[in-house]
Amino acid sequence: xKVLVDGVTKTYRxxxxxxxxxxxxxxxxxxxxxxxxxxxxSGCGKSTLLNMLAGLLLPDAxxxxxxxxxxxxxxxxxxxxxxxxxxxxxxxxxxVEFGLEEAGRPAAERRAISRRFIELTGLGGFExxxxxxxxxGMRQRVGIARALAVDPAVLLxxxxxxxxxxxxxxxxxxxxxxxxxxxxxxxxYVTHNIHEAVWxxxxxxxxxxxxxxxxxxxxxxxxxxxxxxxxxxxxxVQAAERIWxxxxxxxxxxxxxxxx
Amino acid sequence: MSARPxxxxxxxxxxxxxxxxxxxxxxxxxxxxxLLTRTGWVPALFLPSPLGVLGAGxxxxxxxxLVGHVVTSLGRILLGFALGALGGVAVGLAVGVFGxxxxxxxxxxxxxxxxxxxxxxxxxxxxxxxxxxxxxxxITLGVFFPMAINTYAGVRHADPLLLRAAVSFGAGxxxxxxxxxxxxxxxxxxxxxxxxxxxxxxLLVAAEMIAANSGxxxxxxxxxxxxxxxxxxxxxxxxxxxxxxxHYLLTRLERAVIPWKADA
Numbered sequence: 001x002k003v004l005v006d007g008v009t010k011t012y013r014x015x016x017x018x019x020x021x022x023x024x025x026x027x028x029x030x031x032x033x034x035x036x037x038x039x040x041x042s043g044c045g046k047s048t049l050l051n052m053l054a055g056l057l058l059p060d061a062x063x064x065x066x067x068x069x070x071x072x073x074x075x076x077x078x079x080x081x082x083x084x085x086x087x088x089x090x091x092x093x094x095x096v097e098f099g100l101e102e103a104g105r106p107a108a109e110r111r112a113i114s115r116r117f118i119e120l121t122g123l124g125g126f127e128x129x130x131x132x133x134x135x136x137g138m139r140q141r142v143g144i145a146r147a148l149a150v151d152p153a154v155l156l157x158x159x160x161x162x163x164x165x166x167x168x169x170x171x172x173x174x175x176x177x178x179x180x181x182x183x184x185x186x187x188x189y190v191t192h193n194i195h196e197a198v199w200x201x202x203x204x205x206x207x208x209x210x211x212x213x214x215x216x217x218x219x220x221x222x223x224x225x226x227x228x229x230x231x232x233x234x235x236x237v238q239a240a241e242r243i244w245x246x247x248x249x250x251x252x253x254x255x256x257x258x259x260x
Numbered sequence: 261m262s263a264r265p266x267x268x269x270x271x272x273x274x275x276x277x278x279x280x281x282x283x284x285x286x287x288x289x290x291x292x293x294x295l296l297t298r299t300g301w302v303p304a305l306f307l308p309s310p311l312g313v314l315g316a317g318x319x320x321x322x323x324x325x326l327v328g329h330v331v332t333s334l335g336r337i338l339l340g341f342a343l344g345a346l347g348g349v350a351v352g353l354a355v356g357v358f359g360x361x362x363x364x365x366x367x368x369x370x371x372x373x374x375x376x377x378x379x380x381x382x383x384x385x386x387x388x389x390x391x392x393x394x395x396x397x398x399i400t401l402g403v404f405f406p407m408a409i410n411t412y413a414g415v416r417h418a419d420p421l422l423l424r425a426a427v428s429f430g431a432g433x434x435x436x437x438x439x440x441x442x443x444x445x446x447x448x449x450x451x452x453x454x455x456x457x458x459x460x461x462x463l464l465v466a467a468e469m470i471a472a473n474s475g476x477x478x479x480x481x482x483x484x485x486x487x488x489x490x491x492x493x494x495x496x497x498x499x500x501x502x503x504x505x506x507h508y509l510l511t512r513l514e515r516a517v518i519p520w521k522a523d524a
Binding site: 051054055056075077078079081083085087088089098099101102103130131132146150 | 421422424425426427428429430431432435439440443444446518519520
């Protein structure tokens with residue numbers, strides 16, 4: 001399913017009348033079955049955008065929507081959270097089944113579906129563990145399995161691997177690409193990590209600092225499947241340098257302006 | 261250059277468990293107590309010996325006197341505790357979940373919570389009579405407040421991230437209460453139950469001392485009137501055993517109900 005973000009604006013207001021303009025007319029589209037990364041300087045409103053796509057936050061102006069047929073009982077989106085957001089009182093399996101429960105699926109069906117995604121995300125054997133008994137990488141696998149289990153048309157990922165150590169992150173990126181190739185979801189992937197964005201995505205939407213606009217959409221001309229060897233290819237280096245140049249000017253300006 | 265070894269600075273942080281000292285301390289106190297009373301240093305009328313108390317306890321158990329008091333007291337405390345706990349959790353959940361209930365409930369609770377519940381016993385006796393109802397009611401009230409306040413706090417402190425995650429997967433209000441707020445509040449609810457268990461024991465004894473002709477509180481007060489200090493001590497030991505037992509049971513129940521915290 002195609003994702004349309006059209007002229008989206010958002011201003012936060014706190015109780016004392018202070019307002020912060022987070023998004024100022026953000027427009028881009030994500031083609032069906034594409035993996036698009038959204039990068040930008042920290043605090044630029046990337047997560048705000050994702051929360052809006054998830055229906056957790058309304059824009060002040062502009063429109064967000066999806067284009068394409070959606071069969072009954074399938075949600076448009078499901079979210080993978082940066083801090084995992086697993087229910088600590090639920091076992092791995094019960095966490096994966098949460099969305100299916102809310103969709104009113106019968107127990108036998110829930111079990112069969114959760115079984116499939118537990119296997120797909122490499123969680124086999126951990127069904128009865130609680131989140132606190134798992135490592136960070138394993139926890140995020142649960143987060144991914146929980147989101148995939150409801151079979152969303154679009155998978156929203158909010159810096160899903162930023163809480164993980166570098167080695168685990170690399171492995172998880174590879175596995176996510178494998179899962180994506182098997183499930184063919186549209187993925188909107190928010191990150192502040194340029195290398196991660198370029199290595200994984202078809203296109204990278206580069207946002208400006210607050211209030212965020214789209215600076216440029218950078219196409220990544222790397223073949224699939226992606227391999228670690230591609231990290232040295234000219235196409236990778238060019239895209240990464242282009243994005244870094246865009247962000248660097250923004251980040252410098254932000255540093256100079258930020259209140260001490 | 262001669263190497264200077266690294267000093268073990270962490271030694272001051274170490275703390276050993278001294279399992280023997282645990283037993284020796286308790287046993288020593290009892291032994292000292294026995295010794296003091298045996299030598300006649302303290303007259304048995306003021307402080308009966310531990311063995312004497314044990315003997316009297318066994319004797320009262322055999323005669324059936326003890327069973328009657330314990331059953332009466334247990335009945336009152338269990339019923340009062342159950343009513344107070346259920347009511348407290350229900351009200352705490354409502355106040356935590358619904359804006360209207362919070363607006364109405366929090367000032368009401370804040371206004372009535374500081375009243376020492378034992379002060380209400382005369383009023384409750386006036387309303388409900390001198391029988392079982394007033395005693396159970398005062399225990400119910402004593403348990404209700406910590407339960408309501410703890411449940412409310414637990415619900416309000418449910419992680420907003422988890423609430424958002426649940427909503428993003430299609431959870432409605434009732435699902436949020438049942439699957440996020442209630443489990444998130446469980447640790448606080450159990451803290452309230454333990455608090456309430458102590459309060460209910462206190463109120464039980466007070467109520468039974470003021471207006472009763474049976475129960476452990478009555479046993480203690482009556483024994484004092486008759487100068488039967490040994491029986492009085494049996495009552496006190498029983499009460500402390502009740503307190504220990506309730507704490508133990510609640511801790512076991514907590515482990516069973518909150519398995520995700522058990523081995524954290």
